[in-house]
Amino acid sequence: MGCPAKTSTRARHMTLRTKIKRNAYYDSVTLMLLSRELQNLEGVEDVLVGMGTDLNLDLARDLGLATSELEALTPNDLFIAAKIDESKTSMDVLESAFNDYLNKRAETDGDDDFQPSSLSSAIQSMPGANMVLVSIAGEYAAAEVDEALDAGLHVMLFSDNVSVEDELRLKQKAVEKGLLMMGPDCGTAIINGKPLCFANAVRRGKIGVVGASGTGTQEVTVQVHKLGEGLSQVIGTGGRDLKEQIGGLMMIQGFQSLIADPETDLIVLISKPPAPSVAEKIYQIAKTSPKPVVIDFIGGDRAAVEAAGAVPCISLEDAAQKAVRILRGEAYADFTGFSLPDEQIDRIIEREVAKLKPDQTELRALFTGGTLADEAMKLLGVHHDIYSNIPLSPEMAIENLPSGRGHICLDLGEDKFTRGRPHPMIDPQTRTEFFKSHVDGNTGVILVDVVLGFGSYHDPAGAVAESVREIRHRLAEQGKDVVVVASVCGTELDSQDLNKSIETLEAEGVIVLPSNAQAVRFTDRVLQRMKKGV
Amino acid sequence: MSVNDLFKQELKVINLGLKSFQNDLKSQGVTTVQVNWKPKAGGKKNMLNLLGRISKTKKL
Structure with a gap:
């Protein structure tokens, strides 16, 4: 199963055309968003706008949009390849729309500032520059990071498609020089109170975080903020850092820096379960840490965390709750319930399940945040068989x-769904399409995440609300x-505004829970109630 | 500059890549500069390798 098929006009009218612009460089996200703009024009069946990189040329071939003109392109040449109905449109119309879009972007971006042409x-x-943020195509990123580290600058490397060998070499260099090299594929960090890339607006405080999981880190920081505390530093490592090959170099570097930081009183570490040898190194540091350490190795070894004198967690929200309670000197226990009283939750479940017909038995969980999807799989997988692109077991x-029937939970930000299109946190289109293609008369419950903050779409709650409206109409x-x-990962300080987002969802009858863990737990209870019959 | 020194300083960011990241930083009052980046040597791998070797030789 890949992305849902597009609605196509009759193929016999379509002509394949290409437009080339030499030495015109634009970043991939701009071009992916532009492709979608052009896709919406009348008479366009399919279109791809991209730089002439190997990846984009492969994509053009796979989409049936390749022509011989594309073969001679360099990565500095831009192409528009489209299947169009020439009775309705032309490549000149597409080019004009292309220019309009870029002109509007330039106005918004305020491109008058001086822009040096190299690092x-x-x-x-x-x-006095002290941080380099790198989000260029992965194949060129390592050389720039190398240069930044040589100049004594810290690095946040957002780009993916950087080899493990390059990652190891760059991180070794960073550690040698006492620098941060957050990434590759590092989506979130908050340094000195300033959110970088995809991060939420949260208050400053005494809790420091090192995270190898982007939306997992966002969820913990948001929950800490909601509980009234704040963050000193939030350091990202990239998802591969705790694998055997990298050895946790940046997690360890970040961990030790927070131990030495006088503004940090408590440290939270977040990752998927690390390689055993890497976990052992981290436990050794935790054992000697003079500051309390809370560890959420999502679904990891609880006894090993306790043996290291650290505090284990059962969810991202639980990590935030324990961190805040320990910071305040309060007693703590696993948080397995809901913010609302149980009786109230049961009443809501009875009311909601009463809407369903007996053949509505299936779950459709459509996530934009990878770690949030992962947490959902771990929590739901205890009681239900869930099919997924991130399955708990290969079968x-x-x-x-x-036959397309069963519970489904998808991480829509995974590579197979984002090839040639922006991540669903930036552009909700992928999830909108999955609402149309994967929700039907057998669906009983839909579970979604809504991630706010810097980098995210300007109104993700509005996009979900619109899909829900359409689905309800269809059903x-x-x-x-x-x-x-749903749960909303965000704060009232985010530009999308937590409270406004919740209102938008609730206006469409969406049940909004205060955390991903609670939304998943609620869904679990709904599914269990559905099994008893409606 | 060590990580702990960074924590004591004002963050100043050089941005290579997505302009929206720089816009977000600017909106928070962070001093930033956007690099008008494009692949060196037209992105051709054999030329890039050659440039890399020349640059390393210069450093030596």
Whole structure:
């Protein structure tokens, strides 16, 4: 199962055309968003706008958009390849829309500032620079990071497609020089109170975080903020850092820096379960840490964490709750319930399940945040068989779904769904399409995450609300309704505004829980209640 | 500059890549500069390797 098929016009009218612009460089996200703009024009069946990189040329071939003109391109050449109905449009119309879009972007971006043409000239033009943020195509990223580290600058490397060998070499260099090299594929960090890339606006405080999981880190920081405390530093490591090959170099570097930081009183570490040898190194540091350490190695070894004198957690929210309680000198225990009283939760479940018909038995969990999807899989997998692109066991891979029927939980930000299109946290289109293609009359409950903050779409709650409205309308034609459950990862300080986002969702009858863990737990209870019959 | 020294300083960021990241930093009052980045040597791998070797030789 890949991305849902596009609605196509009749193929016999379509002509394949290409437009080339030499030496015109634009970043991939801009071009992916632009592709979608052009896709919406009348008479366009399919279109790809990209730089002439090997990845993009492969994609053009896979989409049936390649022509011989593309073969001679360099990565500095831009192409527009499209299947169009020439009775309705032309490549000139597409080019004009392309220029309009870029002109509008330039106005918003305020491109009047001086822009040096290389990292070395930027370093010269900005005395005192201390961080380089790299989000260029992965194949070129390592060389720039190398240069930044050589110049004594810390690095946040957002780009993916950087080899493990390069990652190891760059991190070894960073550690040698006492620098941060957060990444590759590092989506979130908050340094000195300033969110970088995808991060939420949270208050400053005494809790320091090192995270190898992007939305997992965001969820913990948001929950800490909601509980009234704040963050000293939030250091990202990239998802591969705790694998055997990298050895946790940046997790250890970050951990030790927070131990030495006088503004940090308590440290939270977040990752998927590390390689055993890496976990052991981290436990050794935890054992001697003079500051309390809370560890959420999502689904990891609880006894090993306790043996290291650290505090284990059962969810991202639980990590935040324990961190805050320990910081305040309060007693703590695993948080397994809900913020609302249990009786109230039961009443809501009864009310919601009463909407369903007996054949509405399935879950559709559509996540934009990878770690949030991962947490959902771990918590739901205890009681239910869930098919997924991140399955708990190989036989539960989405490809094995029998006749399309069964519970489904998807991480829509995974590579297979984002090829040639922006991540669903930036552009909600992928999830909107999955609402259309994967929710039907057998769906009983839909579970979603709504991630706010810097980098994210300007109104993710609005996009979900619109999909829910459409689904309810479609199901109403069959005399049916559906239960929709969400959590919002964000704060009232985020530009999308937590409270406004919750109102938007609740106005469409979405049940909004205060954390991903609670939304998942609620969904679990709904599914269990559905099994008893409606 | 060590990580703990960084924690004591004002953050100053050089941004290579997505302009939206720089816009977000600017909106928070962070001093930033955007690099007008494009692949060196037209992105051709054999030329890039050659440039890399020349640059290393210069450093030596």
